[in-house]
Amino acid sequence: MLTATVVEALHRVLPADRILDDPDVLAAYRHDEAAWAEHGRPACVVRPRTAEEVQQVVRACLHHGTPVVPRGAGTGLSGGANALDGCVVLGTEQMATIREIDVAERLAVVEPGVVNDDLRAACAEHGLWYPPDPASAPWSTIGGNVATNAGGLCCVKYGVTRDYVLGLQVVTGTGExxxxxxxxAKGVAGYDLTGLMVGSEGTLGVITEVTVRLRPARPPERTVAGYFPALTAAGRAxxxxxxxxxxxxxxxxxxxATLVAVDDWKNMGVSAEADAVLLARTDAPGEAGEQEAEALLRCFTEAGASWAAASSDAAEADALFAARRLAYPALERLGPVLTEDICVPRSAVPAMLDQIQMIGRRHTVQIATVAHAGDGNLHPVLVVPAGDEVARARAEIAFDEILDAALALGGTxxxxHGVGLLKRAGxxxxxxxxxxxxxAAVKQALDPQGILNPGKVIACAPPC
Amino acid sequence: MLTATVVEALHRVLPADRILDDPDVLAAYRHDEAAWAEHGRPACVVRPRTAEEVQQVVRACLHHGTPVVPRGAGTGLSGGANALDGCVVLGTEQMATIREIDVAERLAVVEPGVVNDDLRAACAEHGLWYPPDPASAPWSTIGGNVATNAGGLCCVKYGVTRDYVLGLQVVTGTGExxxxxxxxAKGVAGYDLTGLMVGSEGTLGVITEVTVRLRPARPPERTVAGYFPALTAAGRAxxxxxxxxxxxxxxxxxxxATLVAVDDWKNMGVSAEADAVLLARTDAPGEAGEQEAEALLRCFTEAGASWAAASSDAAEADALFAARRLAYPALERLGPVLTEDICVPRSAVPAMLDQIQMIGRRHTVQIATVAHAGDGNLHPVLVVPAGDEVARARAEIAFDEILDAALALGGTxxxxHGVGLLKRAGxxxxxxxxxxxxxAAVKQALDPQGILNPGKVIACAPPC
Known part of the structure; x- marks a missing residue:
């Protein structure tokens, strides 16, 4: 009854085309890329077009005590956008306008549904650059990136999404x-509520607009690639x-394992008789860039690379980076995957890679690893043969042991990727x-009725 | 009675030398550099030596319902460390150990009372750099810098204190x-409570340890100086x-006005027949630095500089930057000062400088302005002849009008400097x-008894 009621209420305050309740559509909105995590059946999906419509949705949900699950492109890997039974999934795909790019102030104002790569391309036209570049950049949205504080490849030098969010427009847990x-550029007027919203995975507010800081376009990058006979040698590098x-x-x-999966799929010719490839880039200008590339090469060689080269061959470098970006879909072809996202101190990378191999062997789980290695941020991807429940159970044990190993090494x-559902126990x-x-106190303060993506991040049921 | 009681309770849990109640000492701890803001008489000053002692202080204050006012070096400019009648001022000067500088992880772990310049010097010995450099860097502490999210000169390129705080140890409002x-390097495990603490001015927790991110030492800087016939021409530059x-x-x-005040005091020979000086630096490496210096010079000339030069003369450049750092004490010699701290969009700097001049003339208030101009962060300093209450009243009106003008230009x-007491109305x-x-909800969530620096930042009395 309550479910019917909130959908009826939404029909009263929104144009009909904003509300989707076709069963096939609802099925598509049940979970993000973390299909392994629990997910329910939403009462409906709403796709508002304005901030005021988002506010109407939240107010209707407040009135009916219905959970709101915000969702960008659904590329999340932790289940942060997974639906609860009877919830309203609020998709932002119809709010995808870049409202403003201000060259003098080096900022952009965008709606939450703008795709990451689209913002980057628009900025490039003005000689500006939006750095955060998750592997999902061709599909994922700025709103989702902000909600998860997304990282990416260039974080190692340029920081994560939070470092670029200047301001937000949000609908709060009380419907404001x-x-x-x-x-x-600077400002200390009050608490950093903006930073608090970033990475809160929709549990403290629904993002309706994002103001991001931009950088000037940077010099062309040089690439240094190295092949290593063992994962741990790459870790030493x-x-x-x-x-x-x-x-x-x-x-x-x-x-x-990742390179082979990519080659099996795309035949890019990137796999090799080596256990690991490291890809470094430098964007230092002019001579400084040459020197940094040489220094990176030296580090690779000294750590025991079997082959390493500073490449001015953009095609070869691009192929390797493309392989990096294709890692997840290539591995998903092999069966259901469970994607890890641990981060350890940089000096602990060799030890962590060692642990991952040992855990994989111990539980007979195929683990392919890609990593933002310079940040100590590793993504062991646990691959399970489709339909093999026993293998899946083994993978889940390995998943937990990897978390414990990361914590023991001083990591997170x-x-x-965010906590979502998969990392709540962690x-x-x-x-x-x-x-x-x-x-729990902050959640209670900003979402007193517990309707904003309840059960995500923090494990308690509302009210906390 | 209550006052006596909390001091007695503190004597029971702390060594006697941690507790100061000499009236002269108490007088020295009544306010920070914002003597114009209200301040009361503390019941005592405590100077704990360990995090556990800080916890004992907070717990005793919780038990007695006594406000705790944390204080670093007392160089704040907004009254954030001003005492309340009967409060306990918690000074961090006895917690001044640099615990760790980790070269591989590029981080340092320090106690809150470590002086900013001392940390920078210690990092330099390891080829590392802690960027945030408020003008108070020779005296102010990392704990105070974190509590106020301090800025400084190099923020324009390297960001503010919050951008460098990885982790904190704090005593919470519930005494934990x-x-x-x-x-x-990265981590999204839960809400960004660290960022929330930074800039919360002691109202959400008492900082007992800070883990900061460091950068590699940078190349030597080049300086470009320009003299401008009018403030607004400098703003255009x-x-x-x-x-x-x-x-x-x-x-x-x-x-x-600032240059003249510095010369009158230190006779550094920096004042000139110009209304404004701009000082730019570039630390881009090698040829890129030369090119950036030339481009800065071009901007100065095109905006109407009467004289401008890229200087490799470190002595001349250092004299001008020293004058910048001496601005506050030099102006304070002229009489009580009220220091503004507005920040406007960069493109609004000329308009804001114009407004400041008009407001000064309208209210017959001497206003000297220094600015982190590249951030749009202006510090008009309102100087009042000592003992002239009428002039002071005029200055307070001008102070408010400057705030309104900044807000009207889209600023903050x-x-x-922080909200403290002086900017609560703003x-x-x-x-x-x-x-x-x-x-108010966040404050209530994390400091439910309202004992942490009550009345600062947010205007309501506890409980909010």
Whole structure:
């Protein structure tokens, strides 16, 4: 009854084309890329076109006590956008306008449904650059990137999404439509509510507009590639780059299993008789860039690379980076995958890679690893043969052991994908009770009725 | 009675030398550099030496319902560390150990009382750099810098204190001693409580340890100086630098009144027959630095500089930057000062400088302006003859009108000094009611008894 009621209420306040309830459509909105995590059947999907329509949705849900699950492109890997039974999924795909690119202030104002790559392309036309570049950039939206504080390849030098969000317009847990943050370069007027919203995965507010800081377009990058006979040798190279005081603009690791999967799919000719490939980039200008490329090459060689070269061959470098970006879909062809997202101190990368291999062997789980290695942010991808429930159970144990190993090395259970549903138990292992209590208190303060994406991030049911 | 009681309770849990109640000492701890703002008489001053002692202080204050006012070096300019009658002032000067500088991870772990310049010097010995450099860097502490999210000269390229805080240890409003944040390069495990603490001016927690991100030491800087016949011409140069896509590592403005005050005091020979000086720096490496210096010079000339030069003469450049750092004490010699801290969009700098001049003339108030001009962060300093209450009343009106002008130009009432007491009314003008309500809710969530620096930042009395 309640379910019917909220949909009826939404029909009263929104144009009919904003509300979808076709069963096939609802099925498509049940989960993000974390299909392994639990997901329910939404009462309906709404696709508002304005901030005021979003506010109407939240107010209707408040009135009916119905959970609102915000969703960008659904490329999340932790289940943050997975539906609850009877919830309203709020998709932002109809709010995809770039409202403003201000060259003098180096900022852009966008609606949440703008695709990451589309914003980057629009900025490039003005000689500006929006750095955060998750592997999902061709599909994922700025709103989703902000909700998860998405990372990416260039974070190692340029930081994560939070570092670029100046201000937000959000609908709050009490149904208010507000602007927080600023448009100025600096500002300390009050608490950093903007930073608090970033990465809160829709549990503290629904984003209706984002103001991002931009950088000037940067010089062309040089690429350094290295093939390593063992994962741990590549790990030593990563630690060496940090110790040498270098700041590459990307430092990615791809293991052999991933390269083979990409080649099997796309026949790009990137797999090789090596256990790991490291891809570094530098965007330092002119001579400084040459020097940094040489220094990176030295680090690779000293760590035991079987082959390494600084490439001015853009095609070869682009092929390797394309392979990096295709890693997830290539691995998903092999069967259901469980994607890890641990982050450890840079110097612990070799030890962590070692642990991952041991855990995979111990539980007979195929683990392919790609990594933002320069950040210590590793993505072991656990691949399970389709339909093999026993293998899946083994993979779930391995998943948990990888989390424990990361924590033991001083790391975190999630570097950039977010807690969502898959990392809630890990979060409880990572954070002590009083810090979890602070989370619950903040959630209660800003979403007193517990209707904003309840059950995500923090494990308690509303009211906390 | 209550006052006596909390001091007695503190004596029971702390060594006697941690507790100061000499009336002269108490007088020295009544206010920070914002003596104009209200301040009371503390019951005592405590100077704990460990995080556990801080926790004991907060717990005793919780038990007695006594406000705790955390204080670093007392160099704040907004009254954030001003005492309340009967409060406990918690000074961090006895917690001044640099615990760790990790070269491979590029981070440092420090106690809150470490002086900003001391941390920078210690990092330099390891080839590393802690960028945030408020003008108070020789005296102010990292704890105070974090509490106010301090800015400085190099923010224009390298960001503010918040951009460098990875993790904190804090005593919460419920008396728990917790670590929040991380040591890894990335991490999204839960809400950004660390960022929320930064800039919260001691109202959400008492900082007992700070983990900061470091950068590799940078190349030597080149300086470009320009003299301008009018403030607004200098403002045009600032807007021109932004429009040209340049990213100087400093872009400071000093007006004639400030230069004269510095020369009258230190006889440095920096004042000139010009209304404004712009000081830019670039730390781009090698040839790129030369090119950026030339481009800055071009911007200055095109905006109407009467003289401009790229200087490799470190002595001359250093003298001008020293004058910038001496601006506040030099102006304070002329009489009580009221320091503004507005931040406007970069393109609005000329208009804002114009407004400041008009407001000064309208109310017959001497206003000397220094500015982190490249950020649009202006510090008009209102100087009042000592003992002239009528002039002071005029200055307070001018102060408010400058805030209104900044807001009208799309700016904020505080770019880097914080709200404290002096900007509470301004904050209410800047933020709409629902956003103020979010602040109150967060404060209530994390400091339910309202004992952490009550009355600062948000105007309501506890409980909010």
């Amino acid at each position: 439509l507000v602007r927080i943050g600023r448009r100025t 990563v630690a060496g780059v940090a110790a040498a005081g270098l700041t590459p603009s990307a430092l990615e690791l791809i293991d052999r 259970v999630t570097g950039e 979060l409880r292992r990572e954070l002590p009770e009083p810090v979890l209590a602070m989370h | 001693l917790v670590r929040i944040g991380r040591r890894t 600032v807007a021109g630098v932004a429009a040209a896509g340049l990213t100087p590592s400093a872009l400071e403005l000093i007006d004639r 009432v505080t770019g880097e 904050l209410r003008r800047e933020l709409p009611e629902p956003v103020l309500a979010m602040h």
